Amino acid sequence: MTAVEEVPLSAAGNPIGFGSMRRVEDARFVRGQGNYVDDVNLPGMLHSAILRSPHAHARIVSIDASAAEALPGVVAVITGKILEGIPRPSLLGDNFAWMPTLSYDTQAVLATDKVRFQGQEVAYVIAESRYIAKDALELIDVDYEVLEPVMDAKMALDAGAPIIRDDKGQTDNSITDVHGNKTWESGNAESTAAAIAAAKADPNCVVVTQEIMYPRVHPAPMETCGSVSYLDKVTGQLTMYTTTQAPHAHRTVYAMVAGLPEQKIRIISPDIGGGFGNKVPVYPGYVLSVIGTIVTGKPVKWIEDRNENLTSTGFARDYHMTASIAATKEGKILAVDVDVLADHGAFNGVAQPTNYPAGFFNIFSGSYDYPDAHCKVTPVYTNKAPGGVAYACSFRITEAAYVIERVVDCLAQELQMDPAELRLKNLLRPEQFPYTSPTGWEYDSGQYEKTMRVAMEMAGYDELRREQAEKRTRGEYMGIGISFFTEGVGAGPRRDMDILGLGMADGIELRVHPTGKAQLRLSVQSQGQGHETTFAQIVAHELGIPPEDIEVLHGDTDNTPFGLGTYGSRSTPVSGAAASVVARKVRDRARIVAAAALECAPDDLDWELGRWYVKGDRERGKTIAEIALLSHSSLELPEGVEGHLDATAVYNPPSLTYPYGCYICVVDVDPGTGQVKVRRFIAVDDCGTRINPMIVEGQVHGGLADGVGMALMELIAFDTDGNNLGGSFMDYLLPTAVECPDWELGETVTPSPHHPIGAKGVGESATVGSPAAVVNAVIDALSPFGVRHADMPLTPANVWRAIQGNAIRVDMAIE
Amino acid sequence: MEVTITINGTPVTSDVEPRTLLVHFVRENAGLRGTHWGCDTSNCGTCVLWVDGSPVKSCTMLAAQADGHEVTTVEGLEQGGVLDPIQQGFIECHGLQCGFCTPGMMMTGRWLLDNNPNPSEVEIRDCISGQICRCTGYKNIVASIQWAAEHPLTSEVTA
Ligand code: FES
Numbered sequence A: 001m002t003a004v005e006e007v008p009l010s011a012a013g014n015p016i017g018f019g020s021m022r023r024v025e026d027a028r029f030v031r032g033q034g035n036y037v038d039d040v041n042l043p044g045m046l047h048s049a050i051l052r053s054p055h056a057h058a059r060i061v062s063i064d065a066s067a068a069e070a071l072p073g074v075v076a077v078i079t080g081k082i083l084e085g086i087p088r089p090s091l092l093g094d095n096f097a098w099m100p101t102l103s104y105d106t107q108a109v110l111a112t113d114k115v116r117f118q119g120q121e122v123a124y125v126i127a128e129s130r131y132i133a134k135d136a137l138e139l140i141d142v143d144y145e146v147l148e149p150v151m152d153a154k155m156a157l158d159a160g161a162p163i164i165r166d167d168k169g170q171t172d173n174s175i176t177d178v179h180g181n182k183t184w185e186s187g188n189a190e191s192t193a194a195a196i197a198a199a200k201a202d203p204n205c206v207v208v209t210q211e212i213m214y215p216r217v218h219p220a221p222m223e224t225c226g227s228v229s230y231l232d233k234v235t236g237q238l239t240m241y242t243t244t245q246a247p248h249a250h251r252t253v254y255a256m257v258a259g260l261p262e263q264k265i266r267i268i269s270p271d272i273g274g275g276f277g278n279k280v281p282v283y284p285g286y287v288l289s290v291i292g293t294i295v296t297g298k299p300v301k302w303i304e305d306r307n308e309n310l311t312s313t314g315f316a317r318d319y320h321m322t323a324s325i326a327a328t329k330e331g332k333i334l335a336v337d338v339d340v341l342a343d344h345g346a347f348n349g350v351a352q353p354t355n356y357p358a359g360f361f362n363i364f365s366g367s368y369d370y371p372d373a374h375c376k377v378t379p380v381y382t383n384k385a386p387g388g389v390a391y392a393c394s395f396r397i398t399e400a401a402y403v404i405e406r407v408v409d410c411l412a413q414e415l416q417m418d419p420a421e422l423r424l425k426n427l428l429r430p431e432q433f434p435y436t437s438p439t440g441w442e443y444d445s446g447q448y449e450k451t452m453r454v455a456m457e458m459a460g461y462d463e464l465r466r467e468q469a470e471k472r473t474r475g476e477y478m479g480i481g482i483s484f485f486t487e488g489v490g491a492g493p494r495r496d497m498d499i500l501g502l503g504m505a506d507g508i509e510l511r512v513h514p515t516g517k518a519q520l521r522l523s524v525q526s527q528g529q530g531h532e533t534t535f536a537q538i539v540a541h542e543l544g545i546p547p548e549d550i551e552v553l554h555g556d557t558d559n560t561p562f563g564l565g566t567y568g569s570r571s572t573p574v575s576g577a578a579a580s581v582v583a584r585k586v587r588d589r590a591r592i593v594a595a596a597a598l599e600c601a602p603d604d605l606d607w608e609l610g611r612w613y614v615k616g617d618r619e620r621g622k623t624i625a626e627i628a629l630l631s632h633s634s635l636e637l638p639e640g641v642e643g644h645l646d647a648t649a650v651y652n653p654p655s656l657t658y659p660y661g662c663y664i665c666v667v668d669v670d671p672g673t674g675q676v677k678v679r680r681f682i683a684v685d686d687c688g689t690r691i692n693p694m695i696v697e698g699q700v701h702g703g704l705a706d707g708v709g710m711a712l713m714e715l716i717a718f719d720t721d722g723n724n725l726g727g728s729f730m731d732y733l734l735p736t737a738v739e740c741p742d743w744e745l746g747e748t749v750t751p752s753p754h755h756p757i758g759a760k761g762v763g764e765s766a767t768v769g770s771p772a773a774v775v776n777a778v779i780d781a782l783s784p785f786g787v788r789h790a791d792m793p794l795t796p797a798n799v800w801r802a803i804q805g806n807a808i809r810v811d812m813a814i815e
Numbered sequence B: 001m002e003v004t005i006t007i008n009g010t011p012v013t014s015d016v017e018p019r020t021l022l023v024h025f026v027r028e029n030a031g032l033r034g035t036h037w038g039c040d041t042s043n044c045g046t047c048v049l050w051v052d053g054s055p056v057k058s059c060t061m062l063a064a065q066a067d068g069h070e071v072t073t074v075e076g077l078e079q080g081g082v083l084d085p086i087q088q089g090f091i092e093c094h095g096l097q098c099g100f101c102t103p104g105m106m107m108t109g110r111w112l113l114d115n116n117p118n119p120s121e122v123e124i125r126d127c128i129s130g131q132i133c134r135c136t137g138y139k140n141i142v143a144s145i146q147w148a149a150e151h152p153l154t155s156e157v158t159a
């Protein structure tokens, strides 16, 4: 189960089971033979483009598309008015101008009454080429009556604030979830308030309160969103090539939105150029490409520009948090309370399990042992793009991990205690697992102190502190930042977790052909995670079939079983478990077939990797390939046993898995310019069993770069007029190879006790855990200036302002 | 206007609008979809190919400007069924995940090694700093280019 186990190699040199192996996917990618949505070209295909609002809040007085319609090469121009006229025989809304979001709100497909954020979809042009479609956008004349926008979440609930969702008859900008709640609370409010009040009154205790903003950022995968849709009017079959992380869930949503029969919808998610949560929601653009093919009878391609991607599709975070932490003067944490103002933008389009409207934010109590925790989240509408749950956030555990790790450092500074020592005093101990957190999560397993000590050892922590002290005497500002995070990943179980009523369980199908080669059909969708490799390794581990003999199919709803898709680090915890379970079903069936062939009882057989043999007589046995052929032969099988080895399974996880890790970042800050240089980054992850350590490490590397990006440069800010100031890669800065250090990775392995192979999922760990380490390092460097906190991104300007004692709000442009 | 560009050794002639970007010519007119497009502002580098042997962001250049010139794309790296060491390096060192930035990264990496066969880590990072990868955190891209530097004559095809 752990990495030390000896794994035999196949003829091709691959591990028959777990271990690093080269990726199957790479053969096509390094040749430029990937097949992304924009690479799909169908005969007679038309192109399209979306006209977007230049205003954050405006009434649409009129739209004149006649000049655009007259442009040669334009096939159709569609406006909200036209969509409003198309009745929809479906459960969700009565016409096509509006669609449901994944959070039971409504969102305009094309604006009819008002535009509610800059970049909102206003009209849709279908033309013979993309260039012509873009030309036509310039010819559409929209008369807007500009309204005052709500750009500052802190003012959204003020009396007299402009009302954004008058379409729903709202009288304020509050958000009401499907259960009727306007705020989302978790934990024990009374005991937490009492503990904090008691600590305030106790001279042996301290309470630290800090406002901490997690600004709006964007996942910005290198491939933007897009789709190619084709409705065959004769057969009624809708085929859609689309950038989705959840092909099956999307199929069901399109069936509901478009009122099309679900058996006639085929979603193909070919190669996806990165997702990070950006490709979970259903966007108006996707729906418009479907409407486009319905209207024209031809295949219609829609591909976003980068500006459209950054300004209109799923942003992430935008949480204004105020955290209070109470502790004894010796550094024993007593209670944490967090109050959050959550900016959801103009439509509540958050992609998360229905019962968790603030995602899994309430796991914020973190990796520490204390009894009292409470949070309250107040969501509001603003005139910004919708979204919120994206960017490898594990359903908002990024915000949770950031707030606790930041406020623990604030506490350390208040107590003048080393932040490592403070954490070591409070970490959960191995014997406390399974551990129920004060907000109700049941952490499965962990050896927190061991992991932290590995990280400190790798970093040479004490030596770093000595170096820092010595540098300070010379006026050099070096910082060391630690973060220790715990995630809960792998949603469901079904009884608690669903999206739009679809329970979060995943199907899988394993076919074993007569020659002993296999095909595994997945419901989840790789966006670069390497499923074609790692899922074959899981089956290899269970059945002894070499991974190169197992073809993994995914991304085509006609050829794979239903499941909820890949986000929230759920592929390995859920679908990976399903792969293991379905392979074990095959193994059990193979045992019966082998017993029939060997003329013994199934119970008389023992398993070794790849074959069943007669107990006590190793020579007498059948390999899985021999059994596969026998299962198709005329061999007589016991009553009730059908032939073949093929099997299906649905995995409904009993609980989440809880990967965790300890990260240490070392920075050097130039106090004159505010420039931050990330010198070192040590990441020790414990994600349980590692199926392919090379891929696990690659996932961690990518997330660490995210952390450096968010901590130091990434930001979607707005000005007071509602202009998005992060609409291009010139304004929305992403880390390059120069800003990223040479990551230093370590590991501990604590398998999940309830996952069939003990794996926990790691895709988002580093994105969740790393921002706090970078920020803590920068603040540590600045502590001689009396800085206790400054918000991300810690750009040179923001660092410089913090040094001057003048830290600013980062989410709004300064006038 | 009629434009002829020799792409990976084969002349491709098309009648295109003067404003046609080179990236679109390569993808749509020549049908070579290994060169990608990822931004509006020439910041991402997914579109990098070579014009007359030097890396160019093909979204910043008009097809008309490349008329009569030689273009090399990712599809031109493999020779006679043998992968270029840079391709092999990306496989060996897990230098790619989603694969979207990979063609551009490989074209820049190959060019670097052609001009500096033993680059330092700093030189490699500097050379690819005009290109963005959202998946790998760059460490393994650097390692992939280093692998190619160390195996200049690989003939072993493993994928
Ligand atoms: S497409 Fe982004 S640099 Fe060319």
Ligand code: FES
Pocket (backbone or CB within 6 Å): A222, A273, A274, A528, B095, B096, B097, B098, B099, B100, B101, B102, B132, B133, B134, B135, B136
């Ligand atoms: S591998 Fe996905 S962007 Fe680089």
